[in-house]
Amino acid sequence: MNPEMNQEMNSEKNPEVFISYSSSDADKAIQVKSVLEENGFTCWMDTERIKSGSDYTDDIPTAIYGCRALVIIMSENSQKSKWVKKEVTEAINQDKKVFPYMIENCQLNKSFKFMLTNVQQIPAYKDEEAALTKIIQDLRDYLNTVSDEEIVIEIKKKPKISRTMIALIAAAAVLIAFFGIRYFSNSSIENQLTTPAQASVYYSEVLPYTEAGNYATVEETSTTIRQSLEANRAFSLLSFIRNTGGESAFVESISVELPEMETDTSAKVGVDAYITDAGMLRIFAINDGWGDSQQFHYSVYTEKHADSPEFSTLKNNVRDEGHFIVEKENVKLIAEFPLDLSEISSWAKEHEITSSRQIANLFVSYDDGGETREYAGYVIYHPDTDTLSLDYGGIGDNIKYSVTLYAMLDVDQAPSSIRFTGENAAPLIEDRFRIETVIIPTKSVNLKCQGVYSIDGNEQRTDVYDVHVRVPVFKEGYFSRSGAGTRKLAELSMDDELAVKAVLDEARYDPEIILEGHLSDGV
Numbered sequence: 002m003n004p005e006m007n008q009e010m011n012s013e014k015n016p017e018v019f020i021s022y023s024s025s026d027a028d029k030a031i032q033v034k035s036v037l038e039e040n041g042f043t044c045w046m047d048t049e050r051i052k053s054g055s056d057y058t059d060d061i062p063t064a065i066y067g068c069r070a071l072v073i074i075m076s077e078n079s080q081k082s083k084w085v086k087k088e089v090t091e092a093i094n095q096d097k098k099v100f101p102y103m104i105e106n107c108q109l110n111k112s113f114k115f116m117l118t119n120v121q122q123i124p125a126y127k128d129e130e131a132a133l134t135k136i137i138q139d140l141r142d143y144l145n146t147v148s149d150e151e152i153v154i155e156i157k158k159k160p161k162i163s164r165t166m167i168a169l170i171a172a173a174a175v176l177i178a179f180f181g182i183r184y185f186s187n188s189s190i191e192n193q194l195t196t197p198a199q200a201s202v203y204y205s206e207v208l209p210y211t212e213a214g215n216y217a218t219v220e221e222t223s224t225t226i227r228q229s230l231e232a233n234r235a236f237s238l239l240s241f242i243r244n245t246g247g248e249s250a251f252v253e254s255i256s257v258e259l260p261e262m263e264t265d266t267s268a269k270v271g272v273d274a275y276i277t278d279a280g281m282l283r284i285f286a287i288n289d290g291w292g293d294s295q296q297f298h299y300s301v302y303t304e305k306h307a308d309s310p311e312f313s314t315l316k317n318n319v320r321d322e323g324h325f326i327v328e329k330e331n332v333k334l335i336a337e338f339p340l341d342l343s344e345i346s347s348w349a350k351e352h353e354i355t356s357s358r359q360i361a362n363l364f365v366s367y368d369d370g371g372e373t374r375e376y377a378g379y380v381i382y383h384p385d386t387d388t389l390s391l392d393y394g395g396i397g398d399n400i401k402y403s404v405t406l407y408a409m410l411d412v413d414q415a416p417s418s419i420r421f422t423g424e425n426a427a428p429l430i431e432d433r434f435r436i437e438t439v440i441i442p443t444k445s446v447n448l449k450c451q452g453v454y455s456i457d458g459n460e461q462r463t464d465v466y467d468v469h470v471r472v473p474v475f476k477e478g479y480f481s482r483s484g485a486g487t488r489k490l491a492e493l494s495m496d497d498e499l500a501v502k503a504v505l506d507e508a509r510y511d512p513e514i515i516l517e518g519h520l521s522d523g524v
Contacts, residue, residue: 015067016045017144019097021088022074023081029104030074033133037072039153040137041146065091069144070098072136075122076105080113089116094359094379098143100136115377127221130154200250200430200456203243205463207450210235210515213439229467234477235441235515236470238452240463242434250430254455255406257438258418260465265445268294269471270327272335272365272376275483275491276389280342283491284365286335287480288327289473291445296324299367301336303380309360310348314341315380330474332486332505334495340389349384357383363391378482391483407439407516412446418453430456441512445472475508 018037022030034044045064061084065071071092079085092099093116101122109117123139125132133154140146204219209232216222219241230236238257244250269290276282284301288294300322305311327333345360361380366373378391406421421438428434438452448470452463479486486508493500 016043016064017069018042018044018140019065019068019071019088019092020044020046020074021071021079021085021092022046023076023078023085025078026074026076026104033072033074033102033136036133036154037137037140039155041150042137042140042144061088062091065097066095068097070100070140072100072102075101075103075107075113077107080107080110086112089113100139102132102136111375115375200242200244200246200252200434202240202452202454202456202461202463205238205240205452207466207468208237208239209233210237210439210441213237213437217435218433228464229469231469231471233471234473234512235439236468237437237439238450238463238466239435239437240452240454242430242436242454242456244430244432244434250457252426252428252430252436252454252456253458254420254453255426255436255438256418256420256453257440258451258453259410259416259448260451261447261449262412262415263447264291264412265447265469265471266290266292266329267445268292268327268329269445269473270294270297270367271481272299272367272374273480273482273484273487274363274365274376274378274391275487276340276380276391277491278388280340280389281491282338282340282363282389283334283487284336285332285480285487285490286325286327286367287332287475288329289475289480290471291329291474293329294327296326297367298322298324299335299365301363301365303361303363305361306359306379309358312341312344312348312360314339314344315361330505332480332490332501334490342387342389345382345389346384346387349382354382354384357381359392393482405435405437407441409512409516410440410442410446412442412444439515441515442470442472443512446470472512473510475505476510479508 020030020034030046034046037044045068047061047064065088071089073079073085073089089099099117099120101117101120103122103124103126106124106126123132123136134152137152204222206222207230208216209230211233213235216239222239242250242252267290268288271287271289272284273287274282274284286297286299302320303315305315321336321338323335325333325335348354349358358381359379360382363378363380365376368374378393381390381392382388383390405425406423408419408421410416410419419438419440428436436454440450446469448468449465450468451465454461475486478484481487486504489504490501493504495501
């Protein structure tokens with residue numbers, strides 16, 4: 002360990018940023034820390050881990066408590082580290098803002114996906130300098146520090162070329178060759194032209210709607226071209242056009258052809274729970290798909306929080322397992338348990354607990370076609386109201402996106418193509434131009450799609466893409482994390498079919514909210 006660095010950290014009272022990382026990623030963690038400090042942030046980093054690889058000291062919870070934000074150096078290594086998991090869990094429990102700095106394009110495992118639900122990831126593996134700039138700006142915004150100062154990014158590079166670097170250079174050469182071949186031999190676009198056009202589509206890709214508007218240039222897109230896609234609620238076809246002529250090129254029409262379409266009538270089963278004011282824990286299974294479910298096996302269990310006793314009802318009563326079937330577009334109560342509020346209240350008074358306290362963890366697992374799915378939440382006691390609730394942690398800010406063109410797809414009508422209209426549907430191309438068409442299906446659907454652009458009288462087509470879009474029956478969040486719908490159902494008798502139906506009717510998802518959102522933004 003660097004003595005000067007250690008002395009510096011020990012002298013800092015309350016650093017603003019805690020850096021969580023795997024010892025295997027120590028070099029990258031030190032680099033991020035250096036850049037953040039260069040831009041005025043105070044940071045805490047467990048440098049002992051660099052040497053020992055396993056030192057989870059007593060200072061770490063204190064450091065997390067004192068910080069205001071936590072930056073995770075996210076990789077496959079960090080997801081395997083029990084210390085990183087503990088640090089992120091502790092930060093979420095203390096309501097700290099979490100920033101995942103992705104140094105690898107890795108899928109989050111179940112634990113991290115649960116903890117980081119809706120938390121925006123910063124993809125450093127795409128563009129390191131852009132990622133550092135973003136995390137500095139995001140931290141400035143969140144910490145309410147001066148945001149108009151110049152951002153300083155100085156990435157120190159090793160002078161010696163390692164074998165890894167040689168391998169990366171070789172990989173880059175392969176990618177360059179790949180894109181070159183794609184550009185010059187793309188038979189589905191440029192080779193089909195009967196007359197050379199001044200402007201031509203040179204790149205296209207299908208994207209989930211959550212990535213719509215993210216890519217202003219082709220260089221920002223993924224190096225892996227997706228030929229198929231699974232997305233939620235909507236998807237977009239992104240295309241880039243290059244004009245090589247001396248005059249503006251005119252796009253007369255933009256459309257997406259749908260040569261194949263099949264409604265997805267599968268079930269999409271989820272679980273949600275809620276604790277009523279009277280202390281009744283009720284657990285529901287919700288079918289958010291368009292078909293009846295198979296039989297699911299489920300189990301419910303709890304474990305006490307480290308700082309709490311084993312309350313009798315949480316220890317002995319909240320244990321259950323069984324089977325359930327949920328009809329399409331419906332909900333089923335699968336378990337309910339009375340929790341002894343008087344026992345918990347007495348304990349809180351005896352220990353003079355005056356603020357909300359996590360007392361246990363709730364877990365529900367169920368078998369979905371051979372794959373085990375999990376629902377988890379924290380049981381929280383509130384002494385001021387003498388009530389229990391479920392909390393989940395890891396809730397971040399929703400990301401806002403922008404699009405160029407959009408259209409509803411009525412799945413029941415099964416059109417063979419969609420023609421985009423409006424003031425943005427016939428642009429002039431001066432140099433390079435991004436056209437993104439967002440398609441919003443009314444139901445879950447499997448389809449094939451192909452972008453068609455008429456530019457200066459020449460028809461150009463993208464590749465044909467396979468797309469599966471999952472469109473929910475119910476509003477997002479209405480039956481998750483003790484959502485509004487779950488709370489209403491928890492107060493009803495499930496035998497009151499009319500009352501249950503009324504809740505389900507008001508809970509229905511409306512695909513047009515995507516369209517309305519863009520209209521309200523002036524798009």
